[in-house]
Amino acid sequence: METKVVKIPPNRVEEFEKELLEASEIIKRGGLVVFPTETVYGLGANALDEKAAEKIYSAKGRPSDNPLIIHIANPEDYEKWCKVERVDLLEKITNRFVPGPITVIQKKKDIIPHTVTAGMDTVAVRIPSHKVARRLIELSGVPVAAPSANTSGRPSPTRAEHVIQDLYGKVDMIIDSGECEVGLESTIVMLKGDDVTLLRPGGVTLEELEETLGKVKVDKGVFEKLKENEKPLAPGMKYRHYAPKASVISLKGDEEKVIAFMKESLKDKGVGVICYREDTEHLPHDNRVVVLGSKSDTEEMAHRLFDCLRTFDSIPEIHTVYARLPEDDHIGLAVVNRLMKACGYTVKEL
Numbered sequence: 001m002e003t004k005v006v007k008i009p010p011n012r013v014e015e016f017e018k019e020l021l022e023a024s025e026i027i028k029r030g031g032l033v034v035f036p037t038e039t040v041y042g043l044g045a046n047a048l049d050e051k052a053a054e055k056i057y058s059a060k061g062r063p064s065d066n067p068l069i070i071h072i073a074n075p076e077d078y079e080k081w082c083k084v085e086r087v088d089l090l091e092k093i094t095n096r097f098v099p100g101p102i103t104v105i106q107k108k109k110d111i112i113p114h115t116v117t118a119g120m121d122t123v124a125v126r127i128p129s130h131k132v133a134r135r136l137i138e139l140s141g142v143p144v145a146a147p148s149a150n151t152s153g154r155p156s157p158t159r160a161e162h163v164i165q166d167l168y169g170k171v172d173m174i175i176d177s178g179e180c181e182v183g184l185e186s187t188i189v190m191l192k193g194d195d196v197t198l199l200r201p202g203g204v205t206l207e208e209l210e211e212t213l214g215k216v217k218v219d220k221g222v223f224e225k226l227k228e229n230e231k232p233l234a235p236g237m238k239y240r241h242y243a244p245k246a247s248v249i250s251l252k253g254d255e256e257k258v259i260a261f262m263k264e265s266l267k268d269k270g271v272g273v274i275c276y277r278e279d280t281e282h283l284p285h286d287n288r289v290v291v292l293g294s295k296s297d298t299e300e301m302a303h304r305l306f307d308c309l310r311t312f313d314s315i316p317e318i319h320t321v322y323a324r325l326p327e328d329d330h331i332g333l334a335v336v337n338r339l340m341k342a343c344g345y346t347v348k349e350l
């Protein structure tokens, strides 16, 4: 398939109405458009068109039991696609966090096809803040189903180059709007009865959710590796994820020991490290030393994590990547969650 790549700077969306109209026409006729959001790039198709949704699964190589998030432009439209049971909770979420990096799961209405929800009776809905995403959804006039625009199992794309590596030739159009701001996928919460449950941590933090909603339950899969017979509430969270070609091992423990371990390990040309900016003065100047962010800046780490993981794919001799695990508060929880998935929960304590 021929893939058209179009550049749209996020601060000049108004000048690119023609390109966005073309993209929306592709969505309307059942094609695939990769578009930027504030979290990661999304692989979009008409969520009301079963055949179009199927194309998403095959382009990504995504297991058919892993449901998609639908993207809409306005909170008034929640009711069109889901059965809102707790208007009060939804309003609190909307007032503080929407549009933005949060996805809400509620009971679905019949109009949403089963292919999109992988047979579940609930649907995940997100209202992105990115101007390009919003205009594309508005012009399409339908909810846009979109998983992260990577091949299944690979790190999510935060730049168009990442999308091109994975999906060029498999989609009709890729909209390149530069780097995604947050860098990790949205926070996912489920509303069921009186409970609010966090299924996936992201740009909206657990602390912020609890400030707004009171007690929030946390699905077990967020913190720990589940056993064979246990299932996370979000089916996608059970798969090995975010893996570069090399194997990843997370490092935890005493700072001096961690730095000494990285320094020693780098003597092997097949090793790469993901470290803090402050660590680099103790480590060799080498393209195998990749900075995740400043020690206390977990937002920078979130922004850079997936790009760091992909970096090592372009250095063929790398077989092992050691990555420092940051603190797991605020957005650090999301960084730790993604790193733990990338390393398959392999942690070296020092």
Ligand code: TXA
Binding pocket: 037, 039, 040, 041, 042, 043, 066, 067, 068, 069, 103, 105, 117, 120, 122, 123, 124, 126, 146, 147, 148, 149, 184, 185, 186, 187, 188, 199, 233, 234, 235, 236, 237
């Ligand atoms: O930031 C994001 O959320 C990005 C951008 C493109 O919006 N999208 C994204 O989609 O990360 P994806 O498909 O990569 O991750 C969606 C996650 C999966 O783990 C899936 O299992 C879960 O959401 N999910 C979707 N619908 C669900 C449902 N009805 N019940 C439980 N989990 C659901």
Ligand code: MG
Binding pocket: 147, 148, 156
């Ligand atoms: Mg994904």
